Amino acid sequence: MDLKKLEEFILEVGAENIPLGMLTITNNSAAGQPVSMDNIRQTAEIYHSFGIPFFLDACRFSENAWFIKIRDPKYANTPVKDIVLEMCSYADGCTMSAKKDAIVNIGGFIAFRDPELKQKIAQNLIVHEGFLTYGGLSGRDLEAIAVGMHEAVDEDYLNYREAHTRYLGQVLTEAGLPVYMPTGGHAVYVDGGKALPHIPHSQFPAVALGNALYLAGGVRTVEIGSLMFEHVDPQTGEPVYAPLELLRFAIPRRVYTRSHLDYIGESAAICMKEAQAIRGLRVKWAPPVLRHFMAQLEEV
Ligand SMILES: Cc1ncc(COP(=O)(O)O)c(C=O)c1O
CATH class of the missing domain: 3.40.640.10 (Type I PLP-dependent aspartate aminotransferase-like (Major domain))
Structure with a gap:
């Protein structure tokens, strides 16, 4: 705070x-x-x-x-x-x-x-x-x-979970993704704006990266960027975008092995090889509140 x-x-x-x-x-x-x-x-x-x-x-x-x-x-x-x-x-x-x-x-x-x-x-x-x-x-x-x-307060478990998350950060970095460091406790965050610099904030680069990852390997992530936080400046009427277009890789507790994390890295490497071909998105339909949960998007 x-x-x-x-x-x-x-x-x-x-x-x-x-x-x-x-x-x-x-x-x-x-x-x-x-x-x-x-x-x-x-x-x-x-x-x-x-x-x-x-x-x-x-x-x-x-x-x-x-x-x-x-x-x-x-x-x-x-x-x-x-x-x-x-x-x-x-x-x-x-x-x-x-x-x-x-x-x-x-x-x-x-x-x-x-x-x-x-x-x-x-x-x-x-x-x-x-x-x-x-x-x-x-x-x-x-x-x-x-x-x-x-x-949840067992320290061996917490030590393992933090190391597991850190490992995913390392795997994604090796795959060529710009990982926010240090990695968080429950998730690894990737800067989608930096990963896809050809896509502007207004076309949701982190969502586009998330979609590409899903197509490449069935890897599910979530955007924490402008789809979630964009708003209109009441003074100027101009859109204000999120400072960072983050893509969150949240890791369920006690579910994945290291091999799963390596697989996520392989899927990310496939995406990054074709990064230039990933296209920006525009909102086709969105509900009035918390639009990121249910919005429908299409490629620009
Ligand atoms: C920090 C935080 N608080 C509250 C919630 C809401 O949890 P629930 O889906 O159980 O209402 C979430 C959901 O992701 C969260 O991340």
């Missing part, structure tokens, strides 16, 4: 207009980079100084904690479990999509420090999802989440 910008934003918008502040760990749209403990604490302090509750989007909590352990010398000897507890100690609550670091197929939860707030949300849950002990999930799914939360 850019602390200066955060403070300026709160002053501009007015604290009374901000129901809560949320920090996503790790940062999905910044190439999966972790948030340091100091930054989590300072972000919490700013929100709290304005009386705004502070929540974590904790879906990659254990990967964030692992990065704190291996990158911040102050935490080198602290167990990941304790790092997680300290991260959470600064927050008033968190949301958790358990499909990520709880290593399950489905489900999630929301947690609160304030019992009164929890009561209010629990009542709402009954109306929209189901009773608060299951919230629309089966008992089996809830038990899997509980087990997954414990397994």
